[in-house]
Amino acid sequence: MKSIEELNEIREKTLSEISLRKDRNYTGREKHILVCGGTGCTSSHSKDIIEKFNELIKEHNLDNVRVIRTGCFGLCARGPIIVIRPEDTFYAMSHVDDVEEIFEKHIMNGEIVERLLCKDVDGSVVKSLDELNFYKKQHRIVLKNCGLIDPENIDEYLAFDGYKALEKVLTSMTAEEVIKEVSDSGLRGRGGAGFPTGKKWQFAKDSQDEQKYVACNADEGDPGAFMDRSVLEGDPHSVIEAMAIAAFAIGANKGYVYVRAEYPIAVHRLQVAIDQAREYGLLGKNIMGTNFEFDVEIRLGAGAFVCGEETALMESVEGRRGEPRTRPPFPAVKGLFGKPTLLNNVETYANITQIILNGASWYSSIGTEKSKGTKVFALGGNINNVGLVEVPMGITLREIVYDIGGGIPNGRKFKAAQTGGPSGGCIPEEYLDTPIDYESLSAIGSMMGSGGLIIMDDSTCMVNLARFFLDFTVDESCGKCPPCRIGTKRMLEILERLVNGKGREGDIEKLEKLAMNIKRSSLCGLGQTAPNPVLSTLKYFRNEYEAHIKEKKCPAGECKAMTKVMIDKEKCKGCSLCSKNCPVQAIHGELKSPFEIDQSKCIKCGVCIAKCPFKAISRV
Amino acid sequence: MNEIEKKSVCTCGEIDDNKKKLLEVIVSVNGDKSQLMKVLNAAQEIYGYIPTSAQKTISEELDIPMAEIYGVITFYTRFSLEPKGKYNIGVCLGTACYVKGSQMVLDKVKEILGIDVGGITPDGKFSLVSTRCVGACGLAPVMTVNDEVYGNMDPSKVKDILDKYV
Structure with missing residues (x-):
């Protein structure tokens, strides 16, 4: 176990070794090669890059160069990402075969490898990370250590003020003061619903019981969302430290992190972090020489979306089917194992240490009147800069899509953004200037959600999108309550009819009626929000629903049953590129004369449309 | 002992x-x-x-x-009562992959292997699942073969990838 003095010594020593990662004026001879080890970059083989660098460093016997596997830098679309500090050179989409060149030129001779530098969306070459438009409007609080430290090295976390918030709480604050600080900061639950965090802590503190628990919801089920995973992969200690602070505030001595088994890297790094914290006495008995005792255990999920719902999560932690419980009693009164439990989501916890260290007034100066601080979004879909972004509350969707996200690829038009995943709604173009905060998003029929932000271009059919989400909720409904189990199924059947060109008069009204009933009568949040994608697409794209029913047409040209892929004979030059790329050999013709598509073979995949240099192929 | x-x-x-x-x-x-x-x-x-x-x-x-x-x-969907194929193919149908056309990739895999989602080829070599977000949204649409991730997929790439495992 380490004393406060020993921890300070570690901080000082490590900081002297790694401060060059933040210090742009550093003039020493050390170089740090930071390589992203998040799930996205790992999938594009960043591990091989790390190994190759290490091999070369060893071969050349360099003692001033280190390779660090970090958490997510955010710009997943350009992975694998390599950043060399202190000069902050940003190499994107590199391959293991490029490593030798980077090493020879950059590391050995100080020459930048221009060819491998990251390019911005407009094609301009970016020399350093800071120059990239993607980062300019971001404000990193939750992600401050992601891409900066080695998440598997507690010393590096300590160096950048790690466990100082816990020290402050344990040595100079009372439980009431901690809760007041959190309340005053205005922090609200980042899982999506936006319940005031301080209030939640107060409820858990007010419950009288010998045994209480804190729990962390890391069951990020929204498909296409990866905020919480990135925090756990990039900065796991920030969550552990915050859980310890919460435990001190409410009077708990045990914590559980419920995390998806589908996140092997996050689970591994979290376990490493827990073990290291135990070794340093930051978890266990007599933490930092005080009477405070706290430990954390990981509990694995196994692929059930409903387990993100707080009471279902608790059932699952206890080893049962993840079916929600009726509330009240609320978890603050009767939660895990029947004991008072405080449950927050990963991102909520990741804010806590900064609030304690910098004060509630600092935190509440960021954001809007009712939504304070920042929000992390996983930006995905039809957008140039797919990745992870952290923005101050109150920023507009337009800024996220165009300034940070770099706009829509392939020259297409923005159609809508989906927040809140299967529980949320879409935001059409006319609301691009809506500020991102809890109230504004609810007012337009969407929601903040946990942070999935999927951008759709004009090739997306909104009826089919609603069908996609309903298909998801039908699959994920636990089946405990009939409105959700049966109701969503009926809605899905109607939507399937619509996209298959078999819609009937009255289907829209039926959908609306079912939606209202399911919302009102479902047991948990999954059912209560399941109709939202249908309601919001109906609100803004009702004409598309009507076209599917009345004209049996899909205006976006996505629903295969109602579209054909056709070649415009006037425009076709007979180059045969379409026919070469067709995966089912449905396109025939003679060179230099117009080609034709065999409709009986065509699977309407659209590969030919994308490949045609003369824009002669389209869906009709 | x-x-x-x-x-x-x-x-x-x-x-x-x-x-x-x-x-x-x-x-x-x-x-x-x-x-x-x-x-x-x-x-x-x-x-x-x-x-x-x-x-x-x-x-x-x-x-x-x-x-x-x-x-x-x-x-829980992660638990299975039936054995999987030697090569388990996963096509991501998470939202980010879906809006980029992963359904067409899935359809192509189904067509080539002649099995449906949840199925396994008679020789036990390939099984097929649709997954919910493997977390590589930057590479969408994504297909996985056991632990190997194939990004930026389109239907025309499916055959070459599967051929590697035949």
């Missing part, structure tokens, strides 16, 4: 390695029934699915009825 090894002896007289691994995990939870999910996740990894024999072992060791274990297994 220790306690675990004794329990792992198969009727043929040899030690059943899978059973031994499973028993080691069960011992590590110290009879804590609330850790059933951890044990089932381990069983899924060890066997590639959760066979009845493993369910029976878990039931006996943790004193949880078979029916309850079966109920938990069938609730």
